[in-house]
Amino acid sequence: xxxxxxxxxxxxxxxxxxxxxxxxxxxxxxxxxxxxxxxxxxxxxxxxxxxxxxxxxxxxxxxxxxxxxxxxxxxxxxxxxxxxxxxxxxxxxxxxxxxxxxxxxxxxxxxxxxxxxxxxxx
Amino acid sequence: xxxxxxxxxxxxxxxxxxxxxxxxxxxxxxxxxxxxxxxxxxxxxxxxxxxxxxxxxxxxxxxxxxxxxxxxxxxxxxxxxxxxxxxxxxxxxxxxxxxxxxxxxxxxxxxxxxxxxxxxxx
DNA sequence: CAGGATCCTTTACGATACTG
DNA sequence: CAGTATCGTAAAGGATCCTG
Numbered sequence: 001x002x003x004x005x006x007x008x009x010x011x012x013x014x015x016x017x018x019x020x021x022x023x024x025x026x027x028x029x030x031x032x033x034x035x036x037x038x039x040x041x042x043x044x045x046x047x048x049x050x051x052x053x054x055x056x057x058x059x060x061x062x063x064x065x066x067x068x069x070x071x072x073x074x075x076x077x078x079x080x081x082x083x084x085x086x087x088x089x090x091x092x093x094x095x096x097x098x099x100x101x102x103x104x105x106x107x108x109x110x111x112x113x114x115x116x117x118x119x120x121x122x
Numbered sequence: 123x124x125x126x127x128x129x130x131x132x133x134x135x136x137x138x139x140x141x142x143x144x145x146x147x148x149x150x151x152x153x154x155x156x157x158x159x160x161x162x163x164x165x166x167x168x169x170x171x172x173x174x175x176x177x178x179x180x181x182x183x184x185x186x187x188x189x190x191x192x193x194x195x196x197x198x199x200x201x202x203x204x205x206x207x208x209x210x211x212x213x214x215x216x217x218x219x220x221x222x223x224x225x226x227x228x229x230x231x232x233x234x235x236x237x238x239x240x241x242x243x244x
Numbered sequence: 245c246a247g248g249a250t251c252c253t254t255t256a257c258g259a260t261a262c263t264g
Numbered sequence: 265c266a267g268t269a270t271c272g273t274a275a276a277g278g279a280t281c282c283t284g
Contacts, residue, residue, distance in 0.1 A: 015232065016159065016163060016228045016232075017156075017159060017160060017163070017175070017177070018231070018235075019227075019228045019229070019230075019231025019232045019234075019235065020155060020156060020159045020224065020227050020228050020231055021156065021177065021231070022231040022234055022235065023227045023228070023230050023231040023234065024152075024155055024156065024227065026234075028152070029256075029257090030146075030150070030256080030257075031257095033142060033146055034139075034142060034143065034146065037138065037139060037142045038139060041138060041139070046265080046266085047265070047266050047267070048265065048266075051266095053139070055139070055143065056258095057258095058257075058258050058259070058260095059259095059266085059267070059268090060257080060258075060259090060267090060268080060269090061256090061257065061258075062267095063266080063267060063268080079266095082265090083265095084264085084265045084266080085264095085265065085266070086265070086266085087265080087266060087267085097230065097233070098230060100226045100229075100230070101223065101226040101227055101230055102142065103226075104222045104223040104225075104226050105141075105142050105145045105146065105223055106138045106141045106142050106145070107141070107222075108141075108145050108219065108220060108222070108223055109140070109141025109142055109143070109144040109145040110137065110138075110141045111219070112141075112144055112145065112148075113140075113141065113144065151275095151276090152276075168245080168246085169245075169246050169247070170245065170246075173246095178277095179277095180276090180277060180278065180279090181246085181247070181248095182247095182248085182276090182277080182278085183276070183277075184247095185246085185247060185248080201246095204245090205245095206245045206246075206284080207245065207246070207284085208245065208246085209245080209246060209247090
């Protein structure tokens with residue numbers, strides 16, 4: 001029960017830890033999950049929409065996080081030829097594979113509120 | 123398809139966004155999910171164990187995040203009366219309700235590696 | 245061992261302009 | 265509208281030393 005087998009552990013058991021690290025690296029920062037959650041609800045959204053809906057985010061951060069996620073192919077950016085231009089952001093198919101994560105996060109948050117405020121409407 | 127019904131949306135659809143916010147507030151920072159993931163694998167662990175297993179974390183951060191999570195009742199801290207003293211950290215029952223989230227994060231990370239390196243052993 | 249204290253560097257984040 | 269630039273703060277990160 002002490003520390004035997006540490007060497008063997010490295011091979012099999014760290015996989016999960018590394019996996020968590022990989023995922024968190026891609027979702028790094030305070031905002032990506034919020035943005036993704038918002039985009040999952042809202043479908044195609046414009047910069048300003050996101051700025052309004054993602055509570056508390058500043059334009060600089062939004063801009064930066066969107067670029068980040070675009071680079072990682074989690075979202076797509078489409079410039080529409082209007083005047084002034086419009087830009088639409090949308091979750092990619094690949095980005096949608098993150099939905100189970102976001103869902104669990106949302107579910108936990110909902111349960112959390114219930115455990116605090118009870119089932120009453122508050 | 124434009125923006126009709128925004129008013130109605132606020133009542134029903136923001137629940138999820140707020141839930142995500144709640145959860146992310148409790149899991150805020152770069153390390154909590156890593157620590158939880160590690161504790162979920164390792165069971166009871168001591169400070170030094172965590173310092174070794176949570177890749178890259180500094181003692182200062184570990185200490186702070188552990189306190190944070192203890193305050194939120196996600197983990198428990200037990201001081202054993204040895205000499206020198208030993209301290210064991212463990213996920214609480216409440217903290218275990220986060221497992222579905224961590225699991226999804228780990229799963230995604232695993233799939234992510236596969237999508238990059240293929241099924242070959244790398 | 246389990247940490248807190250200190251000091252210093254580097255990112256992350258935020259608020260407020262400003263531009264095509 | 266969709267951003268970038270600029271500036272300032274706060275938190276993260278690292279190193280080292282210290283204590284019960």
